[in-house]
Amino acid sequence: MNKILRRTPSRGVALLAAVFFPTxxxxxxxxxxxxxxxxxxxxxxxxxxxxxxxxxxxxxxxxxxxxxxxxxxxxxxxxxxxxxxxxxxxxxxxxxxxxxxxxxxxxxxxxxxxxxxxxxxxxxxxxxxxxxxxxxxxxxxxxxxxxxxxxxxxxxxxxxxxxxxxxxxxxxxxxxxxxxxxxxxxxxxxxxxxxxxxxxxxxxxxxxxxxxxxxxxxxxxxxxxxxxxxxxxxxxxxxxxxxxxxxxxxxxxxxxxxxxxxxxxxxLKLRWPQAETPTHYITMGLDPDLDEAAKRAVEEMVEYLVSTKGLSREEAYILCSAAVDLRVTQVVDGTKGIHAMLPKSVFVKSAVR
CATH class of the missing domain: 2.60.120.580 (Acetamidase/Formamidase-like domains)
Structure with missing residues (x-):
């Protein structure tokens, strides 16, 4: 069973992370x-x-x-x-x-x-x-x-x-x-x-x-x-x-x-909102600076993969570069957003630790 993450607020801006909870x-x-x-x-x-x-x-x-x-x-x-x-x-x-x-x-x-x-x-x-x-x-x-x-x-x-x-x-x-x-x-x-x-x-x-x-x-x-x-x-x-x-x-x-x-x-004990779609895990970074928002979205995805999928930090970072799409959520609300999308299909059941 996946470990549920407890998010600790970081300075300045809320970081949102989406995780998948099994059946x-x-x-x-x-x-x-x-x-x-x-x-x-x-x-x-x-x-x-x-x-x-x-x-x-x-x-x-x-x-x-x-x-x-x-x-x-x-x-x-x-x-x-x-x-x-x-x-x-x-x-x-x-x-x-x-x-x-x-x-x-x-x-x-x-x-x-x-x-x-x-x-x-x-x-x-x-x-x-x-x-x-x-x-x-x-x-x-x-x-x-x-x-x-x-x-x-x-x-x-x-x-x-x-x-x-x-x-x-x-x-x-x-x-x-x-x-x-x-x-x-x-x-x-x-x-x-x-x-x-x-x-x-x-x-x-x-x-x-x-x-x-x-x-x-x-x-x-x-x-x-x-x-x-x-x-x-x-x-x-x-x-x-x-x-x-x-x-x-x-x-x-x-x-x-x-x-x-x-x-x-x-x-469940969560600090930040989380979500999932039928096909993707999504983590979100929010910051007035779009570059910082992107960094935080990727950081949240790495943390998710290490905490719930058993990957090493290096493996998680590699997977992010190989399979995660960074998308701009919105840039017009003062606080800008980036969401990182990872397809659930990359996880073959027999291969997940």
């Missing part, structure tokens, strides 16, 4: 759900916060470990959509109501928080992303002065309303240019320790948050350490599609529906 470990989570229930939670003024994570917030929903939550998020309020030139016909009354009744304190409308009964600081939430789908047949993209990677070339506001063909699962950028739709939540996080106060929903950290990692689609699993009673999970920042880097400051921002099954793991 025997997953079974412990599955045992929690013999009579699991399904819940529905849609974005409304009574079910969201706008722009932050707060460990002192009261939950809008309390569930049992193993329950599934069908979450519907909202791209943003009506005021911002009108400023972007979004057609009035697609602006729902609930988007107008959001502006009227919820105080905007940041960029992202987050549905939640959701409390998981029995969760205590030191536990881990295992969030299995069962399904993702578009809630509306459109998305928006926007860039603003001073943002993105090319502010010197675009010192003005721009944006676009992007129609989506739900049957073909493509977004039309302009005539003859289509992008495959691959929806995911850019922002999934838990409540930070109460003494920390509110954290902006923009940068990711030890609480999870704004990963903007396009690999976290349906079929992936995310592990978040719990910092407050109940965990207080919130999700939002729906993306219909995004390139690695999110270079102009936003993805194809959209309202999404997601099915999340949430387990409580008292057998």
């Amino acid at each position: 025997a470990v997953f079974a412990k989570a599955a045992d929690q759900a013999p009579t699991a229930r399904e819940h529905t939670l849609k974005a409304s003024p009574s079910t969201v916060v706008w722009g932050y994570f707060d460990g002192s917030k009261s939950p809008v929903l309390t569930i049992e470990p193993g329950d599934t939550v069908n979450v519907e998020t909202m791209v943003t309020g009506a005021r911002i959509l009108r400023l972007l030139g979004v057609p009035e016909r697609v602006i729902r009354p609930s988007m107008i109501e959001m502006d009227e009744k919820v105080k905007q304190e940041g960029s992202h409308i987050l549905v939640g928080p959701i409390a998981i009964r029995g969760a205590e600081p030191g536990d881990v939430l295992e969030i299995r992303i069962r399904d993702m789908a578009m809630a509306e047949p459109w998305a928006v993209n926007v860039f603003t002065p001073g943002g993105g990677t090319l502010p010197h070339l675009f010192p003005y506001q721009g944006g676009k309303f992007v129609p989506i063909d739900l049957k073909r699962k493509v977004a039309t950028i302009t005539s003859g240019v289509e992008v495959p739709v691959r929806p995911f939540f850019g922002n999934i996080g838990v409540g930070p320790p109460v003494l920390v106060g509110r954290l902006s929903s923009r940068p990711p950290g030890y609480h999870g948050g704004n990963f903007d990692n396009k690999e976290l689609v349906a079929g992936s699993t995310l592990y978040l350490p719990v910092h407050v009673k109940g965990g207080l999970l919130s999700v939002g920042d729906g993306h219909a599609a995004q390139g690695d880097g999110e270079v102009n400051g936003s993805a194809l921002e959209a309202s999404l529906r997601g099915k999340l099954q949430i387990f409580l793991r008292k057998d």
